[in-house]
Amino acid sequence: MIGVRCINLAKRYDDVVAVDGLSFIVNRGECFGLLGPNGAGKTTTIEILEGLLEPDAGEVEVLGLTWKQHHRELRQRLGVQLQETQLGDKLTVEETLRLFRSFYHRGRTLDELLRIVELESKRRSWVGKLSGGQKQRLAVACALAGDPDLLFLDEPTTGLDPQSRRQLWALLSHFRQQGGTILLTTHYMDEAETLCDRVAIVDHGKVIAEGPPPELIATLGAPKVVTHQGTLEDVFVALTGRHLREE
Amino acid sequence: MAGLSIDRGGARHPLIELSLGRLREFAREPEAVFWSFIFPILMSVTMALAFPGGGNKPAIVGIPQGAGAAAIREALARDPAVTVRDVPAGGEERALREGDVHLLVVPTAPPTYRFDPDRAESRVARLLVDAALKRAAGTADPWTAREEPVQLPGSRYVDWLIPGIVGLSVMGNGLWGVGFPIVQARMRNLLKRLVASPMRKREYLLAQIIGRLIVLTPEAGAPLVFGVLVLGMPIRGSIAAICLVCLVGAFSFGGLGLLLASRVRTFEAISGLMNLSTVPMWVLSGVFFSATNFPQSMQPLIQALPLTALINALRAVILEGTTLIGVARELAILAAWGLGSFATALAIFRWR
Ligand SMILES: Nc1ncnc2c1ncn2[C@@H]1O[C@H](COP(=O)(O)OP(=O)(O)O)[C@@H](O)[C@H]1O
Numbered sequence: 007m008i009g010v011r012c013i014n015l016a017k018r019y020d021d022v023v024a025v026d027g028l029s030f031i032v033n034r035g036e037c038f039g040l041l042g043p044n045g046a047g048k049t050t051t052i053e054i055l056e057g058l059l060e061p062d063a064g065e066v067e068v069l070g071l072t073w074k075q076h077h078r079e080l081r082q083r084l085g086v087q088l089q090e091t092q093l094g095d096k097l098t099v100e101e102t103l104r105l106f107r108s109f110y111h112r113g114r115t116l117d118e119l120l121r122i123v124e125l126e127s128k129r130r131s132w133v134g135k136l137s138g139g140q141k142q143r144l145a146v147a148c149a150l151a152g153d154p155d156l157l158f159l160d161e162p163t164t165g166l167d168p169q170s171r172r173q174l175w176a177l178l179s180h181f182r183q184q185g186g187t188i189l190l191t192t193h194y195m196d197e198a199e200t201l202c203d204r205v206a207i208v209d210h211g212k213v214i215a216e217g218p219p220p221e222l223i224a225t226l227g228a229p230k231v232v233t234h235q236g237t238l239e240d241v242f243v244a245l246t247g248r249h250l251r252e253e
Numbered sequence: 254m255a256g257l258s259i260d261r262g263g264a265r266h267p268l269i270e271l272s273l274g275r276l277r278e279f280a281r282e283p284e285a286v287f288w289s290f291i292f293p294i295l296m297s298v299t300m301a302l303a304f305p306g307g308g309n310k311p312a313i314v315g316i317p318q319g320a321g322a323a324a325i326r327e328a329l330a331r332d333p334a335v336t337v338r339d340v341p342a343g344g345e346e347r348a349l350r351e352g353d354v355h356l357l358v359v360p361t362a363p364p365t366y367r368f369d370p371d372r373a374e375s376r377v378a379r380l381l382v383d384a385a386l387k388r389a390a391g392t393a394d395p396w397t398a399r400e401e402p403v404q405l406p407g408s409r410y411v412d413w414l415i416p417g418i419v420g421l422s423v424m425g426n427g428l429w430g431v432g433f434p435i436v437q438a439r440m441r442n443l444l445k446r447l448v449a450s451p452m453r454k455r456e457y458l459l460a461q462i463i464g465r466l467i468v469l470t471p472e473a474g475a476p477l478v479f480g481v482l483v484l485g486m487p488i489r490g491s492i493a494a495i496c497l498v499c500l501v502g503a504f505s506f507g508g509l510g511l512l513l514a515s516r517v518r519t520f521e522a523i524s525g526l527m528n529l530s531t532v533p534m535w536v537l538s539g540v541f542f543s544a545t546n547f548p549q550s551m552q553p554l555i556q557a558l559p560l561t562a563l564i565n566a567l568r569a570v571i572l573e574g575t576t577l578i579g580v581a582r583e584l585a586i587l588a589a590w591g592l593g594s595f596a597t598a599l600a601i602f603r604w605r
């Protein structure tokens with residue numbers, strides 16, 4: 007069963023080609039990562055798949071459905087976390103979650119959601135008073151409100167401290183174990199290696215390599231990796247001559 | 254049939270949750286609450302102080318130095334409707350221009366009146382002074398009319414003004430209260446996040462207006478209660494009719510607020526649009542002086558403005574006791590603005 011299929015996606019903004027003929031398939035039940043540096047076209051790609059942006063060319067199929075014909079059904083079955091969203095500062099955690107939950111026709115109870123993202127003790131706190139990690143867990147809770155079959159996450163841990171990142175990773179692994187499908191973007195190789203069954207390395211709007219992280223690392227061959235165990239960072243450097251995160 | 258049952262996991266209908274959210278955010282913004290209640294009251298107080306009861310203000314007259322000045326002064330002193338104010342030599346023009354005196358009586362024979370005929374109080378002063386001086390010169394009045402002073406409650410300027418201020422408050426709070434949070438939500442990427450959920454777009458937009466309608470009762474009520482309790486303004490129509498007019502007005506301006514906020518993504522842009530659309534109505538719609546003062550050719554435009562319709566309906570209901578049927582035309586104008594704006598906003602709204 008296929009979670010997401012996209013073929014030859016293309017999208018340009020005036021003079022910038024953001025996505026340049028990009029194709030990949032995400033199977034149901036797997037965690038798939040789009041790994042690439044800033045500006046690679048990850049957000050544009052994921053927003054097209056989320057039905058928020060219209061591609062200039064290419065085909066998109068999500069959970070076997072298309073946005074044109076099954077918009078309402080897809081919205082009910084997907085969970086979305088955007089790269090930069092600030093939820094209302096002056097609503098409490100519980101009020102925010104209740105609002106999002108009200109949009110879905112089925113799903114988890116508020117108590118369950120609060121427990122999953124470990125925000126029970128913060129349920130009456132204003133969103134504006136939460137830490138970065140807590141805000142991000144609330145964003146994920148909003149994405150989980152409708153008990154989605156497929157979760158889209160755009161740079162879920164960017165800017166978080168190590169402990170908050172691990173907390174979020176655990177939360178996402180749990181969703182996976184329950185049979186959920188995840189498509190996430192990241193520019194952290196350790197995040198891709200920890201969470202993803204398969205990754206597509208994206209650069210300049212194209213997929214330049216694709217496969218399970220261990221296989222991609224293995225393609226480097228022994229000689230190149232001498233001082234430490236190989237990483238996806240090495241793969242990216244080998245393919246492009248640049249680093250994922252330009253210092 | 255089981256497929257039709259909807260489980261919202263303890264949440265209410267999205268329209269209710271969205272409206273409550275809007276209401277909560279407003280109530281948790283102390284400054285917004287303060288201004289939306291206090292501003293109309295402050296304005297009423299200021300206007301009441303600036304324009305105390307109309308006709309019985311004395312005419313203020315200045316007399317430049319010169320032979321015969323004393324005689325004129327003595328003649329005018331006998332008239333209680335005229336107050337003579339000393340004007341320093343050389344300062345006559347200035348006193349006239351600043352409104353310190355309404356009329357200058359230059360002691361020539363016969364006297365010369367210097368005044369600006371465009372000023373109503375100056376024309377009144379001229380008539381009063383002329384009559385007083387002629388009487389003092391021994392000109393017999395052909396007859397003396399019998400006067401019947403009548404004090405009509407509700408005919409004072411402040412009584413007329415308060416409904417105008419209620420209208421202003423409904424307009425301001427409707428436009429800003431709906432428009433600003435939307436632009437803020439767009440800047441925070443929150444609109445995009447919401448449309449990535451199964452939320453219905455029209456429910457979101459409708460909730461922005463509903464959230465305001467609930468706040469409206471105290472907002473519009475504040476200047477009314479102030480007017481009744483402090484200024485003794487009469488309320489001749491039914492409270493229910495007043496509420497309904499306010500609600501339709503708020504819906505109208507809420508819709509307009511949605512429309513103005515439907516595309517912009519900066520506070521500067523929304524402020525500009527709000528000012529552009531409200532300032533003409535502040536001037537034209539008869540808040541501070543009757544809109545009928547404008548030329549006949551402009552009346553169709555003026556009467557079609559939502560603020561004119563709202564204020565006319567409020568004055569009719571509050572001061573004249575008109576029923577809702579009597580203000581049906583105004584209500585229809587308001588509803589048309591509201592529905593038209595809402596539909597246009599829904600069509601052109603930018604969700605990202
Ligand atoms: N709204 C936009 N208008 C113009 N250019 C854009 C817009 N959004 C993204 N871009 C450009 O498209 C390219 C890809 O951006 P994006 O998809 O955000 O990359 P990533 O998420 O991988 O950092 C970048 O060069 C970016 O500057």
Ligand SMILES: [Mg+2]
Nearest residue numbers: 048049089161
């Ligand atoms: Mg991005």
